[in-house]
Amino acid sequence: MLRRTIAASSLILATLAVTGCSGGTSGEDETYVEESPAAEPPCADPLADPAVLERNRNADRALKAALASGRADPIEEAQKAAAAGDFRLVAAVTVEGIDTREFGAICALRGGLNPRMARVVTYYGEDGEPSPEPSDTASGSAEGGSEDKLVAFARAFNQTLIADPAYPYRDVCRPLAAQEADAAGKDVGSARGAVVRAVSEAPARAYGFPDLGPLQTGATLADAARRGNIAAMRRMLDEEARELKKAAAAAADKPTAKAGEKPADKPTDRPTPTGMIDAPDLFGMTPLAWAMAYHRDEAVRFLLSRKASPSGAQCQALVDRDSPMQIARRSGWVGMVRRMKPMVSEEDYAALAEEPKLADGSKADFNSELGKLGERYGTIFHKDEMTRHSLTFKVDARGKMTSCEFAPKTISPEFDADICKLGRDVLEWQPGRDSEGRPVGGEGKVMIRLRGT
Numbered sequence: 001m002l003r004r005t006i007a008a009s010s011l012i013l014a015t016l017a018v019t020g021c022s023g024g025t026s027g028e029d030e031t032y033v034e035e036s037p038a039a040e041p042p043c044a045d046p047l048a049d050p051a052v053l054e055r056n057r058n059a060d061r062a063l064k065a066a067l068a069s070g071r072a073d074p075i076e077e078a079q080k081a082a083a084a085g086d087f088r089l090v091a092a093v094t095v096e097g098i099d100t101r102e103f104g105a106i107c108a109l110r111g112g113l114n115p116r117m118a119r120v121v122t123y124y125g126e127d128g129e130p131s132p133e134p135s136d137t138a139s140g141s142a143e144g145g146s147e148d149k150l151v152a153f154a155r156a157f158n159q160t161l162i163a164d165p166a167y168p169y170r171d172v173c174r175p176l177a178a179q180e181a182d183a184a185g186k187d188v189g190s191a192r193g194a195v196v197r198a199v200s201e202a203p204a205r206a207y208g209f210p211d212l213g214p215l216q217t218g219a220t221l222a223d224a225a226r227r228g229n230i231a232a233m234r235r236m237l238d239e240e241a242r243e244l245k246k247a248a249a250a251a252a253d254k255p256t257a258k259a260g261e262k263p264a265d266k267p268t269d270r271p272t273p274t275g276m277i278d279a280p281d282l283f284g285m286t287p288l289a290w291a292m293a294y295h296r297d298e299a300v301r302f303l304l305s306r307k308a309s310p311s312g313a314q315c316q317a318l319v320d321r322d323s324p325m326q327i328a329r330r331s332g333w334v335g336m337v338r339r340m341k342p343m344v345s346e347e348d349y350a351a352l353a354e355e356p357k358l359a360d361g362s363k364a365d366f367n368s369e370l371g372k373l374g375e376r377y378g379t380i381f382h383k384d385e386m387t388r389h390s391l392t393f394k395v396d397a398r399g400k401m402t403s404c405e406f407a408p409k410t411i412s413p414e415f416d417a418d419i420c421k422l423g424r425d426v427l428e429w430q431p432g433r434d435s436e437g438r439p440v441g442g443e444g445k446v447m448i449r450l451r452g453t
Contacts, residue, residue: 002242004306028256045280045315047116059086059213060119067121067153082164086283089161089173090154091118092216100173104155105162106171109283110206111321117282122150127307153191164220170282171208171226200352207285207293207327221276225287225303228296233287234380237306239274277306288324292333300324300336310340311348326351329437337436352435356395359428366426366446371423377415397439410450 047053059081066072081087091100091113098113098120100106107113125323159175161167212227224232278286287307291299304310310325311318318325325344327351328336341349387408394403402419432442 078160093123105158221287225291228299284322292327354433355442357430362428395429396441399429
């Protein structure tokens, strides 16, 4: 919640979360109950596995300690990570999110990387300074060299990891040329708070690079899905089915526990295996999601015929940004969304619809203008309690506001009219979307808190 206090007029106005039908606003007097982890369904995502998360945390601690002491060798560390199956690139947190570009790599992924997908070694604040600052112990003088050494380490690590034969994500993350990485690093964490975007901005595709080479030895089901290689996908899934059948037969032949022995775990004691067809990768994408992202029609149909989930992995929901259904919907693949509709519940399908949303920066502009209303009207609100009001707009399929309602009304009809006028003048809306992704009209709402003291 952003709150602006106007000393001269003693009026406080605040905009809260903007939602449509969900009523997803937050307030100081509202509480939230979080389900215990035990209540969550089994999840096949390895990066949601506590053991994997702890392993990664320990590896990151060891890497940071080696960096701080000046003993970290990027080639050796990258080879160690690849041998352990840890393919996270080294990254920094900047004012714009997690970034690998200054560190010699670029990943094509809608929304960028999240903390699980990278090994964050430093933070760049708005002053442009890394935090914590890398130590120069055992690595030379401190004349501007510590940050340079960190960057040199990170670039060498990332390029070595991507070049390793075991690295499975070259379709998603690729190395940057040295001059491109240098340009990308000039403004990382600068006072302007911007990362250079003119150099090697993520490719035009939302997910993955457009130029894919031939299927390599050791390729994954996702590699085959990105290329639309149905023969390879069929071979992989059939081989997995044979292995699972063989394992099930061996388990059936296993003798039961004798008296006094601990019985084997029941099947319900373990997460239900989903196999490779719905297994998410480092980026939360299943093979079906990748086939959707690359618009591989025949590959999508094949995977759906093999019971791939439109929701993605067990941890995912239809509304998640990386679910196969959501990717198809956001890319305007209406025919495929309709094809998958019978495969999901009516409730989940309806949840795909979206009410209008504020355009980026629009709410901040609106907040900055609220103070001017405070200067004009603040003295008429002589009350200590804070009241909550809604500013509701009807928005058409083009994002144009067609009506405004402010409720409950205040004692000043002029203020009520002016706050609606402010909303019309300053706020910009993106239209709503139906369950198939087509623009539709809807309702946009801004919650406001008002108090005069």
